[in-house]
Amino acid sequence: MQERAPQPMQRTRRGPTRRTALAVGAAGAASLPLVALWRRGLRSRAVHGEELPELVEPARAGRSAHLIPNVPVIDHRGRERLFYDDLVRDRIVAIHFFTSRGETLYPILDNLVRVQRLLAHRFGKSLFFRSVTLDPEHDTPERLAELARDKGVGPGWDFLTGKRENLAFLKGYLFLQRPTLTSRPSATPEVSCCSGGLVRYGNESLSRWGSFPAKVTPEFIATRFQWIGFREEDCPRVG
Amino acid sequence: MARSESRRSLLRGAFLVPSALLKRTSPPASPEVQEEFPVGIGQPQPDVPARTLFLPDGIPMDLEIQPSPSVTPFVMDLPIPPIAIPVRGTNGSLETGHESLTDPYGNPAPKDIVNPTPVYAEGKPDPRTHQQWASYVPKKYYQVNISQFFHNYHDELTALSPGGLGTATWGYGGSAPGPTFIVFYGEPILVRMANALPDCSDPVQAATLPPFGVPSTSTHLHNAHTPSESDGFPMDFIDPGQWHDHHYVNIPAGSDWRERMTSLWYHDHRMDFTAPNVYAGLTGFYFYFDDPADASIPDNYKDTGDEEDAGTLRLPGKFVRDAMGNVTGRLWDIPLMLHDVLFDQEGQAVFDVFNTDGILGDRFTVNRTVQPKLTVERRRYRLRIQNGGPSRFYDLHLTDQNGVPIPGLQFWVLSSDGNLLPKPLPKDSIQLSVAQRHDVIVDFSLVPAGTTEVYLYNALEQIHGRGPTGRNLLEIDPNVNRDALMRFDLVAASAADPSADPATITALREMPDDRDDLERLRFQVTTATPSDYTTDSVQVPTVGGGMKTLTRKYLQWVDGNGMTQNVYVREFVFDYDGGLWTINGMAADMTEIPIVVDPGAHEVWHIKNSGGDWSHPVHIHFEEFRLIEFNGLPISDDDPRDGRKDVLTIGPGEDGIAFFRFRDFEGHYIIHCHNVIHEDHAMMLRWNIGLNRDVGHHSDPDAARWCNGVYIPQPVPTPRED
Numbered sequence: 011m012q013e014r015a016p017q018p019m020q021r022t023r024r025g026p027t028r029r030t031a032l033a034v035g036a037a038g039a040a041s042l043p044l045v046a047l048w049r050r051g052l053r054s055r056a057v058h059g060e061e062l063p064e065l066v067e068p069a070r071a072g073r074s075a076h077l078i079p080n081v082p083v084i085d086h087r088g089r090e091r092l093f094y095d096d097l098v099r100d101r102i103v104a105i106h107f108f109t110s111r112g113e114t115l116y117p118i119l120d121n122l123v124r125v126q127r128l129l130a131h132r133f134g135k136s137l138f139f140r141s142v143t144l145d146p147e148h149d150t151p152e153r154l155a156e157l158a159r160d161k162g163v164g165p166g167w168d169f170l171t172g173k174r175e176n177l178a179f180l181k182g183y184l185f186l187q188r189p190t191l192t193s194r195p196s197a198t199p200e201v202s203c204c205s206g207g208l209v210r211y212g213n214e215s216l217s218r219w220g221s222f223p224a225k226v227t228p229e230f231i232a233t234r235f236q237w238i239g240f241r242e243e244d245c246p247r248v249g
Numbered sequence: 250m251a252r253s254e255s256r257r258s259l260l261r262g263a264f265l266v267p268s269a270l271l272k273r274t275s276p277p278a279s280p281e282v283q284e285e286f287p288v289g290i291g292q293p294q295p296d297v298p299a300r301t302l303f304l305p306d307g308i309p310m311d312l313e314i315q316p317s318p319s320v321t322p323f324v325m326d327l328p329i330p331p332i333a334i335p336v337r338g339t340n341g342s343l344e345t346g347h348e349s350l351t352d353p354y355g356n357p358a359p360k361d362i363v364n365p366t367p368v369y370a371e372g373k374p375d376p377r378t379h380q381q382w383a384s385y386v387p388k389k390y391y392q393v394n395i396s397q398f399f400h401n402y403h404d405e406l407t408a409l410s411p412g413g414l415g416t417a418t419w420g421y422g423g424s425a426p427g428p429t430f431i432v433f434y435g436e437p438i439l440v441r442m443a444n445a446l447p448d449c450s451d452p453v454q455a456a457t458l459p460p461f462g463v464p465s466t467s468t469h470l471h472n473a474h475t476p477s478e479s480d481g482f483p484m485d486f487i488d489p490g491q492w493h494d495h496h497y498v499n500i501p502a503g504s505d506w507r508e509r510m511t512s513l514w515y516h517d518h519r520m521d522f523t524a525p526n527v528y529a530g531l532t533g534f535y536f537y538f539d540d541p542a543d544a545s546i547p548d549n550y551k552d553t554g555d556e557e558d559a560g561t562l563r564l565p566g567k568f569v570r571d572a573m574g575n576v577t578g579r580l581w582d583i584p585l586m587l588h589d590v591l592f593d594q595e596g597q598a599v600f601d602v603f604n605t606d607g608i609l610g611d612r613f614t615v616n617r618t619v620q621p622k623l624t625v626e627r628r629r630y631r632l633r634i635q636n637g638g639p640s641r642f643y644d645l646h647l648t649d650q651n652g653v654p655i656p657g658l659q660f661w662v663l664s665s666d667g668n669l670l671p672k673p674l675p676k677d678s679i680q681l682s683v684a685q686r687h688d689v690i691v692d693f694s695l696v697p698a699g700t701t702e703v704y705l706y707n708a709l710e711q712i713h714g715r716g717p718t719g720r721n722l723l724e725i726d727p728n729v730n731r732d733a734l735m736r737f738d739l740v741a742a743s744a745a746d747p748s749a750d751p752a753t754i755t756a757l758r759e760m761p762d763d764r765d766d767l768e769r770l771r772f773q774v775t776t777a778t779p780s781d782y783t784t785d786s787v788q789v790p791t792v793g794g795g796m797k798t799l800t801r802k803y804l805q806w807v808d809g810n811g812m813t814q815n816v817y818v819r820e821f822v823f824d825y826d827g828g829l830w831t832i833n834g835m836a837a838d839m840t841e842i843p844i845v846v847d848p849g850a851h852e853v854w855h856i857k858n859s860g861g862d863w864s865h866p867v868h869i870h871f872e873e874f875r876l877i878e879f880n881g882l883p884i885s886d887d888d889p890r891d892g893r894k895d896v897l898t899i900g901p902g903e904d905g906i907a908f909f910r911f912r913d914f915e916g917h918y919i920i921h922c923h924n925v926i927h928e929d930h931a932m933m934l935r936w937n938i939g940l941n942r943d944v945g946h947h948s949d950p951d952a953a954r955w956c957n958g959v960y961i962p963q964p965v966p967t968p969r970e971d
């Protein structure tokens with residue numbers, strides 16, 4: 011068993027943050043301006059028993075607030091970020107899930123790095139990648155920082171870890187897929203990620219969301235961000 | 250903040266309200282209290298209690314957590330889509346209609362670098378961008394604007410919508426379904442599709458968009474024998490303010506009259522966004538007829554569209570024309586476009602952008618109207634039933650109000666997908682996977698006098714997007730309010746029925762190949778050993794200016810004319826990997842050309858589903874195929890698949906062998922799953938006929954053409970020299 015991920019560091023956003031432990035059918039849920047509440051509650055319950063994600067009400071709900079859970083995560087620089095508020099809102103992003111140990115079996119980061127090279131001048135300005143681990147005990151911020159250095163990951167691309175229930179909840183929310191009858195439980199669940207080949211991409215402020223396969227030609231991936239309104243002025247926040 | 254608020258009030262007043270602003274009216278259901286077995290395929294109506302199953306993984310059935318608002322079934326009249334009207338030139342003639350094609354957007358950036366100079370300035374089509382234009386000069390010109398508007402799915406849903414305006418919808422020509430094209434073989438047409446959807450780059454316009462899809466389109470005429478540049482390739486898309494000319498040559502494949510088709514449909518095929526764009530409303534019909542004066546097809550095989558034309562097939566139907574001679578409608582010939590839709594509490598369509606299994610709606614719509622009714626006379630009708638998706642499968646029956654099949658009332662199946670069958674097949678039920686269609690004759694004169702209502706009933710249970718369960722709801726718990734798609738209200742016939750009795754039609758369409766010849770081919774293919782094959786190879790260009798070698802294999806078959814043909818044999822395995830739906834382990838990459846077919850080639854494609862609990866309706870563009878084997882057996886002559894098809898549905902573990910000839914045109918085409926959610930999550934492969942027609946198109950592997958303003962290395966495409 012690896013050491014636990016470090017405790018969240020100081021919040022980057024000022025002011026108190028209200029957390030809502032979202033129980034199934036909890037009355038408090040109604041305060042979230044979200045359409046698909048059921049999926050949050052029930053899926054998190056299904057995946058994690060009684061461990062519930064730490065959903066936070068967004069400071070400001072953009073047009074995709076109902077699609078992107080606002081849970082605390084920790085980036086590879088060790089900062090605690092709120093996934094929706096700090097990493098997605100008002101941005102054009104690509105979001106995917108991975109594990110550093112799984113990279114040996116199902117490598118995808120190298121191809122995404124090629125995409126970053128093609129669009130380097132936009133990264134961190136109008137385009138952001140969010141790579142979320144599903145193996146937080148192993149993928150500590152330190153390990154992710156090392157991986158980011160090794161891969162040559164530049165500004166605008168965050169590797170994210172955090173509490174297992176928060177990460178798994180994010181993944182369950184962004185990749186609604188039923189287990190298949192033919193799929194066998196993985197012998198090494200901590201390194202396998204059944205959705206690792208798929209990347210969500212979207213423009214939060216326009217609520218345009220699509221998907222691309224992580225392994226296809228980098229040029230083909232790079233074209234996509236224009237389809238959803240890839241312009242500097244669409245993405246005013248620099249993170 | 251002021252800006253944000255003003256935008257919000259703008260939305261309230263004039264446009265739709267984003268779902269994010271909605272408030273729940275009740276808390277989510279709790280799994281502990283849901284014990285009943287599911288029967289819900291349509292959504293429970295007010296008189297039916299909700300039933301819910303939570304699957305073993307705890308994931309609730311998609312539809313039963315936030316169901317659509319209840320609406321009263323069978324009160325809305327079935328709308329019939331308008332007929333597309335061609336434009337006329339200044340002298341009033343149809344053949345000069347190109348003079349009147351308008352460019353309403355001012356900036357028709359040419360999407361085709363074969364013609365880098367915008368000679369489109371006058372709005373005229375450019376013959377240089379179309380294959381064999383001179384052979385098939387259009388005789389009619391159409392312009393269809395693709396736009397966003399409010400649509401009335403049901404009065405009770407519209408009443409819930411902001412301002413009572415209806416459901417934000419995308420459609421062709423201002424309607425959903427779009428205008429129906431009535432076309433005749435031997436009469437080429439040009440259809441200019443113009444994208445007039447709200448522009449993402451304008452914040453005010455963008456705020457009006459429904460919360461799914463992209464306002465960018467590529468219109469595919471499904472199953473048509475269309476040159477590649479007009480086919481609606483996923484990457485040949487147009488953005489708001491642009492247009493694309495589709496040259497529909499309207500010839501049967503190989504100019505063989507036996508390959509003539511009947512009912513086609515057109516729909517959006519935008520890369521990554523086909524499912525949401527189609528869901529938003531982008532579908533329409535395209536029907537073929539035979540000209541009574543056409544000498545290239547025997548009279549007795551002609552479907553002239555007039556049931557009184559002696560010596561022809563006399564299928565039910567008759568044209569209605571205006572004073573100009575334009576067709577404006579059809580009698581006794583009813584198109585039925587099926588979509589299942591989920592609505593929110595304000596009557597807006599809901600689409601889960603993060604569901605990769607498949608999207609189900611809990612409201613059956615026919616021609617984009619929830620559970621409509623249609624008054625029919627007690628006579629024969631031709632119904633053209635199209636499953637428009639996105640992910641639902643149907644098993645349709647004709648029942649009374651108790652869900653009991655009406656004795657003696659059958660579907661006489663005329664066609665399976667686009668082509669007529671060898672003869673009409675009487676069936677108690679018809680099955681439609683996504684994108685499939687059947688033309689059927691239903692003889693309402695056979696309904697007992699005391700029965701005045703006939704329901705089109707879907708008996709197939711489906712509880713998630715991956716495919717149906719196979720359970721028959723008619724046998725378990727019939728309920729027309731829940732499961733019937735529409736109701737026919739019967740009235741007396743106004744006149745004698747001149748259409749042919751389908752029971753008397755013994756020859757509907759000839760097949761190009763005899764069963765014996767195909768059976769020989771099947772035997773050869775299924776028993777071949779590696780030494781029976783010859784291999785060859787072809788060089789294809791790749792991104793970056795490189796070349797790649799593809800190896801192919803073929804065996805030799807003597808066709809019905811005694812000609813020895815090289816038949817290329819390929820395998821397509823439909824599978825699932827890492828969250829992606831895959832074909833042969835590959836995910837959709839339109840810069841990759843993994844398959845090259847020679848012009849005119851004969852090919853056999855063995856299509857397999859390696860999955861355990863999902864179904865794939867596999868669609869191949871451009872050429873229909875003949876199914877020569879399914880699950881190891883030949884196709885019997887009372888199977889509706891014993892014709893020509895463009896969709897092969899493979900359930901869990903199933904496989905089929907399809908025989909093709911690739912004739913007349915070249916370029917880029919695709920094979921994909923027509924569960925459009927699977928398609929958008931990468932279950933699609935590009936294939937090419939030859940390699941000479943791609944340079945200069947979007948489909949050029951030179952991806953840089955697709956990404957203006959974004960730096961991408963620009964490889965030089967290297968076409969193969971023939």
Ligand SMILES: [Cu+2]
Nearest residue numbers: 865922924927
């Ligand atoms: Cu599929």
